[in-house]
Amino acid sequence: xxxxxxxxxxxxxxxxxxxxxxxxxxxxxxxxxxxxxxxxxxxxxxxxxxxxxxxxxxxxxxxxxxxxxxxxxxxxxxxxxxxxxxxxxxxxxxxxxxxxxxxxxxxxxxxxxxxxxxxxxxxxxxxxxxxxxxxxxxxxxxxxxxxx
Amino acid sequence: xxxxxxxxxxxxxxxxxxxxxxxxxxxxxxxxxxxxxxxxxxxxxxxxxxxxxxxxxxxxxxxxxxxxxxxxxx
Numbered sequence: 641x642x643x644x645x646x647x648x649x650x651x652x653x654x655x656x657x658x659x660x661x662x663x664x665x666x667x668x669x670x671x672x673x674x675x676x677x678x679x680x681x682x683x684x685x686x687x688x689x690x691x692x693x694x695x696x697x698x699x700x701x702x703x704x705x706x707x708x709x710x711x712x713x714x715x716x717x718x719x720x721x722x723x724x725x726x727x728x729x730x731x732x733x734x735x736x737x738x739x740x741x742x743x744x745x746x747x748x749x750x751x752x753x754x755x756x757x758x759x760x761x762x763x764x765x766x767x768x769x770x771x772x773x774x775x776x777x778x779x780x781x782x783x784x785x786x787x788x
Numbered sequence: 789x790x791x792x793x794x795x796x797x798x799x800x801x802x803x804x805x806x807x808x809x810x811x812x813x814x815x816x817x818x819x820x821x822x823x824x825x826x827x828x829x830x831x832x833x834x835x836x837x838x839x840x841x842x843x844x845x846x847x848x849x850x851x852x853x854x855x856x857x858x859x860x861x862x
Binding site: 683685687688691692751753755757766768 | 794796797798801842844846849851
């Protein structure tokens with residue numbers, strides 16, 4: 641399992657190559673987020689951000705059979721066409737891999753502390769949380785009871 | 789009790805500071821109360837932290853609801 645919040649770019653094929661070495665892996669599902677149309681600055685809270693991603697991944701592992709998982713989120717200055725985020729999940733079968741990958745991505749958008757400042761011609765502005773993202777995460781509720 | 793309060797992104801810019809150590813006054817025992825306490829400083833503080841303004845808070849790096857957590861009982 642790998643969780644990284646970093647400035648540097650990433651390479652999907654390199655990041656998932658290691659998954660194939662695990663015994664019994666039969667499926668890898670991945671998501672890559674790309675900067676669409678505006679330059680942006682992404683900020684995070686070092687420590688808390690990594691820990692909150694770890695909690696999301698742990699929740700996914702408690703719901704689906706996840707054999708390995710990599711989450712990379714970039715911060716700093718990003719331009720259109722840049723990669724922002726990678727979520728990749730390895731499992732024995734595609735159902736678990738697809739579901740866990742989508743779950744992690746939906747929760748990343750709402751639960752991990754990232755702040756986005758968009759630099760538009762009319763000026764720079766911080767982006768408020770989007771209700772549609774809350775809706776996307778909400779469809780996975782209720783969360784599984786954590787055994788403690 | 790002293791708490792270290794950090795401000796991020798838009799709040800940091802509006803308040804002109806990344807954080808400070810605050811001695812919690814008597815009666816300030818929740819995230820919401822601390823927020824109100826800071827807002828009463830007026831000016832940019834009131835503008836950024838007034839109740840109607842959207843702001844998420846975390847206590848010891850865990851997302852916290854406004855009234856649910858007592859920072860002094862952690």
